[in-house]
Every structure is written in structure tokens, then in C-alpha cells.
Amino acid sequence: MAKILEKRKVRPDVYFFRLSTPEIAKKAKAGQFIILILHEHGERIPISLADINPEDGSVSIMFMTVGKTSTEMATFEVGDEIADVVGPLGNPSHVKNFGKVVLVGGGFGVAPLYPIAKALKAAGNEIVTVMGARNADLLLYEEEMAATSDKVLVTTDDGSKGIKGVVTLALEDELKAGVDLVLAVGAAIMMKFVAKTTEPYNVKTIVSLNPIMVDGTGMCGACRVSIGGETKFGCTDGPEFDGHLVDWDLLMSRQRMYLKEEKEAMERYSCNCVPIS
Amino acid sequence: MADEVKKRPKIIPKQIPMPEQDPIERGKNFNEVALGFTEEQALAEAQRCLGCLKPPCVRGCPVEVPIKDFIILMQEKDFIGAANKIKEKSMLPAVCGRVCPQEDQCEKVCVVGKKFDPVSIGRLERFVADYERQSGTKSKVEMASSTGKKVAIVGSGPSGVTAAGDLAKMGHNVTIFEALHKPGGVLIYGIPEFRLPKSIVASEIDGLKDMGVEIKTNAVIGKLYTVDELMDDFDAVFIGTGAGLPVFMGIEGENLNGVYSANEFLTRTNLMKAYDFPEFDTPIKIGGRVVVIGGGNVAMDSVRTALRLGAKEASIVYRRSHEELPARAEEVHHAKEEGIKFEMLTGPIKIIDNGEGWVKAIECMRMELVEPDDSGRRRPIPIEGSEFQIDCDIVIMAIGTNANPLVPQSTSDLELNKRGYILASEETGATSRPGIFAGGDIVTGSATVILAMGAGRKAANAIHKYLVGEEDEELSGNGDNPVS
Numbered sequence A: 001m002a003k004i005l006e007k008r009k010v011r012p013d014v015y016f017f018r019l020s021t022p023e024i025a026k027k028a029k030a031g032q033f034i035i036l037i038l039h040e041h042g043e044r045i046p047i048s049l050a051d052i053n054p055e056d057g058s059v060s061i062m063f064m065t066v067g068k069t070s071t072e073m074a075t076f077e078v079g080d081e082i083a084d085v086v087g088p089l090g091n092p093s094h095v096k097n098f099g100k101v102v103l104v105g106g107g108f109g110v111a112p113l114y115p116i117a118k119a120l121k122a123a124g125n126e127i128v129t130v131m132g133a134r135n136a137d138l139l140l141y142e143e144e145m146a147a148t149s150d151k152v153l154v155t156t157d158d159g160s161k162g163i164k165g166v167v168t169l170a171l172e173d174e175l176k177a178g179v180d181l182v183l184a185v186g187a188a189i190m191m192k193f194v195a196k197t198t199e200p201y202n203v204k205t206i207v208s209l210n211p212i213m214v215d216g217t218g219m220c221g222a223c224r225v226s227i228g229g230e231t232k233f234g235c236t237d238g239p240e241f242d243g244h245l246v247d248w249d250l251l252m253s254r255q256r257m258y259l260k261e262e263k264e265a266m267e268r269y270s271c272n273c274v275p276i277s
Numbered sequence B: 001m002a003d004e005v006k007k008r009p010k011i012i013p014k015q016i017p018m019p020e021q022d023p024i025e026r027g028k029n030f031n032e033v034a035l036g037f038t039e040e041q042a043l044a045e046a047q048r049c050l051g052c053l054k055p056p057c058v059r060g061c062p063v064e065v066p067i068k069d070f071i072i073l074m075q076e077k078d079f080i081g082a083a084n085k086i087k088e089k090s091m092l093p094a095v096c097g098r099v100c101p102q103e104d105q106c107e108k109v110c111v112v113g114k115k116f117d118p119v120s121i122g123r124l125e126r127f128v129a130d131y132e133r134q135s136g137t138k139s140k141v142e143m144a145s146s147t148g149k150k151v152a153i154v155g156s157g158p159s160g161v162t163a164a165g166d167l168a169k170m171g172h173n174v175t176i177f178e179a180l181h182k183p184g185g186v187l188i189y190g191i192p193e194f195r196l197p198k199s200i201v202a203s204e205i206d207g208l209k210d211m212g213v214e215i216k217t218n219a220v221i222g223k224l225y226t227v228d229e230l231m232d233d234f235d236a237v238f239i240g241t242g243a244g245l246p247v248f249m250g251i252e253g254e255n256l257n258g259v260y261s262a263n264e265f266l267t268r269t270n271l272m273k274a275y276d277f278p279e280f281d282t283p284i285k286i287g288g289r290v291v292v293i294g295g296g297n298v299a300m301d302s303v304r305t306a307l308r309l310g311a312k313e314a315s316i317v318y319r320r321s322h323e324e325l326p327a328r329a330e331e332v333h334h335a336k337e338e339g340i341k342f343e344m345l346t347g348p349i350k351i352i353d354n355g356e357g358w359v360k361a362i363e364c365m366r367m368e369l370v371e372p373d374d375s376g377r378r379r380p381i382p383i384e385g386s387e388f389q390i391d392c393d394i395v396i397m398a399i400g401t402n403a404n405p406l407v408p409q410s411t412s413d414l415e416l417n418k419r420g421y422i423l424a425s426e427e428t429g430a431t432s433r434p435g436i437f438a439g440g441d442i443v444t445g446s447a448t449v450i451l452a453m454g455a456g457r458k459a460a461n462a463i464h465k466y467l468v469g470e471e472d473e474e475l476s477g478n479g480d481n482p483v484s
């Protein structure tokens, strides 16, 4: 059981929770994730840690309402309890002084970058954060990232804020200036293009993969990803991998495995949710 | 004496059949297949036991359940007494009676079996355990006074549960750490409802809680705490984490959508109740044609689960022949009755894509058996030019499991064997680290429920000795088997 200590609606479709999980908070490191189950009938969904607070025994998450479970989770309020929370899972980000690190975040992917940025900054790195969204209203975690970065580059598709264009545009400029490490978190398609962009520059590029998971402990193999032609488990071997070795098409294909069922669950949920007037 | 001999009716040559759900009907539901004996049937079956002077059946059982003694109590209609008798040796009789491979163990050596069908020991065991549970009489557990010692158990499968129960009875303060959100190990996430109702597992676990065992779910050891950290807070640790790492074949197309490990398929269905989607939120692919690779209990459970989820056709593909099928005979028999197809002497070579990332078919080769390999079984080799395809939508890999490395790799100085299993004494469960014990599938590789329980019990006794020392033990008069 984990009590919700704080809830914020960051965007119409993105929520921030701070959860009371003293044991996990003590152990968790940047780059790791938790799996949570809302209630007795719930599914196990993995969510990255957006902040870790051992002092007050909490971890934070930021999630987008994309389907049934995340939409239902958004109805939970401060004081409500999430039935099961397990973690920390996955391997922590590799933290050392690399030199200059560019962090690339898209969508809710900016949130897990925050603890990573903090850790890398503390290790002495120069941090440049590149964050993108379709328009200025959709940007997330700007202040937090500004606080932990030496420089923040914002891109919007419509140019309503920062550079007009996609994240790879801003990334490319940095690459030209010289970069030691790139780390990207976000939708698979975004990470794929980040990896494509860095490849010609031969810059090591770490990506945090989000395949469908069940247990998160290496027991089921649902999270299989292909890295350099070898099958790996996203939960126990990852979630971070070398972006230049990832089979992106496979990842994206496997993420669609339950599209039909997810749609059915969502439709049913929306129907039940709306009171008959 | 002579009178007694006369009283015994002639042995009925055949086992009393156990009522079962109709094969067609049960293929559509998850209710238990075998319905259990009535009292009359149980008594009639119990009468088939000769009460041998030196019962070989007892030695056929890995934990030496006092089979003769409990059956004699049954003949006297003392079912509760019989249940207590079994519990001297087996923590989970309702489970073992259902899932033990009896035909290779106790029943294999039953004297009656020389001439007729052997006594249905497993079914009798099931009957008395169910009888006891349904009667609501909880057998009083003798608890030793507290020793003040703390023991951590990692994993809540049969080995962990048995060790926890025994140690609690010996007066130790026991905490179980379980990675999943429900305790029970394979009994809860793997073996399906239609073979082992989850309420039975739950009631056994409740028994543990009644004894004061604390169960911490959602606690992944190696992540939340390491075994080394547990050793700081506890006086001893037992590792019973099972062999949970699914094995894939490494053939082309294995990562296509529609290819499952048996672990994933069964976990989604049993633990997460995907068969009741969307009532429960976890989805699973249903319908279509399902091919299961393998021939053990896990394969039978997967293929019969697929059938119950609505598969149009559900088949087993196994590279050896019927005789080598490692699954319990009863499960194979049930599977056939239910209409499961068996493609024997067949080995998969690749899985074919429908062009959109989904399984379309599986390509196989026919096999023939040649001289035995290391395992003593005849070795299958492919017959050249015998390639053929089976059209299917779902492929389930049930070809075995390996040691999950989470605990072994995060524990310092723990000796492992070549395959990554923990090295532990067969007699005591002692590992290379003092105070750390291990047992069950994480030591032996995938085995059976009863062997895992046996390992848990031996380790509990050794842990007790380790914690209280020989002298104290004599003082408290506990001896080697404090449970009995």
C-alpha cells in the first residue's frame, strides 16, 4: 500500500503523484522504476521515478493518461492508497563524470530525467537539457530541469516557445559543439531519432526503454528487447541500453501487442465512468 | 488376528474412479477438473490398502509421508487424525495430493500395484486435507516458546512456506519476503486454477499468518534489500526463490508478437486473472490456434489454459515421444480427453512472421530418437528434409527455466554452480555463507513441489540447529524433527 501524499495536474493529460514509500525511497536511484497495481483487479504497470526523497520517505511519478489504468489512476486523490507498489526495479543510471552530457526528454520522459540530471550534476558533469513538445503549453518539468541543468534548450513544433522544430534539431547543434554522452527518455520514436542523430557523431547514446512488462523481475520475458541482435530483458538488463544497438522496430511493434484489448478496456472504462443522466 | 484377516474384503483391482468435470464442459471453464472423492469413495479406496508391515510406499515419497498410518486412520474414519498424521511430514497435503507425480513416487512402489492398480495415495491425501479444511477444524499447532531469533525467508513458494512454517513452530520470528504481490510462488502464479484452486493455496498461507509469520509482498530481494542487508537484521536467511527465469530457444521469430514464455502466459492468466479481462485489467491474447512447445507440466498447464481461454485449436509440440513426456500422467490423460492435439517427435526451427510483426506459423522438423543422452532419455535428432509448418497465432515456450540471477548476483561470496544455481547441502541447505541457507528449485533446478517442501523442511531443521545450537536443542527436547 502506498498513500498519495501529493497530486498535481501538470497538464490536462499528465499527472504528478508523490507517494509514501519509505523503504523504496531509501533504496531507489536515478534511472530506476516502480511497478504499481491500483487495486485488486488492477494490472501491473511500470512507471519511472521522477523524484526520490529518502528524507521524507517518498518517491514521485509523472504519468500520462494513455489508457484505462493511467486514466483511472488520475482519479485517485491525495490520501488514497495504491494497492501495491514494488521497486526499485531496473538498473540505476550509470553515474560518473563523463564531461558534457546532453539529456533529451520528450513528453513525460522529462520527469525521469530529473533525478538523473541531479545525480549527473552532483558527479560534476556539465548538463544540457533538451526538451521538446508540440507547443509551449505542453512542456513539462521546465523549472525542475532548469534547476539541475547548466543550459536548457526548449523546442516546440509550432515555435510557440524556444526553437521551432523537434528535439533532434537542438541536439544536433550541441553535437557539433562537442558532447561526451547523450541520454534520452521518452517515446520510442523520439529515442530512435535521437540515436540516429548521434550516430554519425559517434557519441555514446543511452536510452531508457519502455517495453510492456508484467513482473519486472526477470520472470516472464514480456519485456524482451533486441540489443545488437541479442535478446535482453528490459526490466532486469535495462531499462537503459545503448541506443545505437536497439532494434527500434521490434520495440515499437511489441508495444502494440495489446492495442485491441487496451482500446476495449478504455472504452468500457469510459462508459462506466460517465454517469447516466 | 485370523478374524481380522477374514474381515478384509477382497481387494478391488481397479482404483475407485474420481468424479471429474465433463471434458467438453471443463474445456470452457477454469473450475477444478477432478472433483474429489465422496466419503464413501474415499473409504472404499482406503480399503484397498493392505497396511503393509514395511510399507514401501513411504520410501517412495520424497518426504516420507506416513502413508500406511494415515490410510489406516482413514479406514477407521478418523479423517482429522489422518490429516494430522500427514502433516507430520508434509505442510501442504491438499496441494501435494493434487500435484505430486505420484505414479513416479509413492504409488509406483505400492504393493497392491504389483498385481492391480496401486492405491490412489495422492487422492486419499487430497481427500483428508480437503475434509479437514472444509470441516473448519483447524488442527492445533504446537508452538515452541519464542527463541528471540529472527529468520528471513526469501520467496514464498513451497520451499519458503515450508521453512517458514517449521521455523515459526520452533519459536523463531519469521518474515517472508516475496517479490510478487501475492504469496505462494508457482502454486499461485504458475499452476492453474483448474488443477489447484487458489483458495487452497490461500488457506495454507493463512495458516502461516496464524502462526505469526509476517509476509512482506512486493519485496524484491536484490533490489529493495540485498541478502547481505538481511543478514544485518536477521540471524539467518533462507533463499527459496525458485527457478523463475524463462528459457527461450533462440530460434528466428521468437520475439514476434504472439510468442509467450509459459511463465508470462500463466502469470497473466493465473496471478493477474486475465481470463476475466476486462473485469480484471491485465490483457491476454485469446482465441486462434495455439502451439505450446514442451512436454512437461508447464506445457500441459499452458496448453489447457489456452483451450480454456477459447483457443480454436491447442497443440503440444514435443521433440520426443509419448513415453518421454515428463508431465504427470493424469495431466496428459486429461489434456487428451479435452481434445488437445499432440505433435510428438517434432521440433520447432523457426517462427514465421505474418509481415506485420505477428506470428503466422511455426516451422518444425520431425525427429527420431537415437541412443540415450546424459539424462538417460533417448536423444531426438531431426530427420532431414522433414520440414513442415503448423499455422498458428500464438506460440508458448514451455521448454524449461533457469535460475533467476537477481539474488545470486547481488549476494556476496555465495557459491553457485555452472548453471547459476546456488550450491547448497542436500541435507541441510547450508550454502557457502554461514547463516545463509537455500533450497527448492533455486538449488536443484526445476523439480517438484514436494521436493521443494522437503528442502524447506531440512533447511528449517538446520537453521534451528544453527540458531539455538545443539545444547539448547537437547534442553528444549526438540530433537531432529521438532514438528512431529
Ligand SMILES: Cc1cc2nc3c(=O)[nH]c(=O)nc-3n(C[C@H](O)[C@H](O)[C@H](O)COP(=O)(O)OP(=O)(O)OC[C@H]3O[C@@H](n4cnc5c(N)ncnc54)[C@H](O)[C@@H]3O)c2cc1C
Binding pocket: A033, A044, A045, A046, A047, A048, A049, A061, A062, A063, A064, A065, A066, A067, A068, A069, A070, A071, A108, A111, A112, A209, A210, A211, A212, A213, A214, A239, A254, A255, A256, A262, A263, A266
Ligand atoms: C520502464 C518503464 C517506465 C515507464 N515510465 C513511465 C512514466 O514515467 N510515465 C508514464 O506515463 N508512463 C511510463 N511508462 C509507460 C506506462 O507503463 C504505460 O503508459 C502504462 O502501462 C499504460 O497503461 P494504461 O492502461 O493506461 O494504458 P494501455 O491502454 O494499457 O496502454 C497504453 C500504452 O502503454 C503501454 N503499456 C501498456 N501496458 C504496459 C505495461 N504493463 N508495461 C509497459 N507498457 C505498457 C503500451 O505499449 C500501450 O501502447 C513506462 C513504461 C516502462 C516499461
Ligand SMILES: Cc1cc2nc3c(=O)[nH]c(=O)nc-3n(C[C@H](O)[C@H](O)[C@H](O)COP(=O)(O)OP(=O)(O)OC[C@H]3O[C@@H](n4cnc5c(N)ncnc54)[C@H](O)[C@@H]3O)c2cc1C
Binding pocket: B099, B100, B101, B154, B155, B156, B157, B158, B159, B160, B177, B178, B179, B180, B183, B184, B185, B186, B187, B190, B191, B219, B220, B221, B222, B240, B241, B242, B243, B244, B266, B297, B298, B301, B328, B404, B406, B407, B439, B440, B441, B442, B446, B447, B448, B449, B450, B452
Ligand atoms: C506451470 C507449472 C506447473 C507445475 N506443475 C507441477 C506439478 O504438477 N507437480 C509438481 O510437483 N511440481 C510442479 N511444478 C514445479 C513446482 O511448482 C516447483 O518445483 C516448485 O514450486 C518449486 O518451489 P520453490 O519454493 O523452489 O520455488 P517457487 O515456487 O518458484 O517460488 C519462488 C518464489 O520466490 C519468489 N522470488 C523469486 N525471486 C525473488 C526475489 N529476488 N525476492 C523475493 N522473492 C523472490 C518468486 O516470486 C516466487 O514466489 C510446476 C511448475 C510450473 C511452473
Ligand code: SF4
Binding pocket: B060, B061, B062, B063, B064, B065, B067, B090, B096, B097, B100, B101, B102, B105, B106, B107, B121, B122, B125, B450
Ligand atoms: S507427498 Fe506426494 S509423494 Fe508423498 S505421499 Fe503424498 S502424494 Fe505421494
Ligand code: SF4
Binding pocket: B048, B049, B050, B051, B052, B055, B056, B057, B058, B067, B068, B071, B109, B110, B111, B112, B119, B121
Ligand atoms: S504399499 Fe500400498 S498397500 Fe502397502 S501400505 Fe503403502 S499404500 Fe498401503
Ligand code: FES
Binding pocket: A212, A213, A214, A215, A216, A217, A218, A219, A220, A221, A222, A223, A233, A234, A235, A236
Ligand atoms: S517484465 Fe517480466 S521479465 Fe521483464
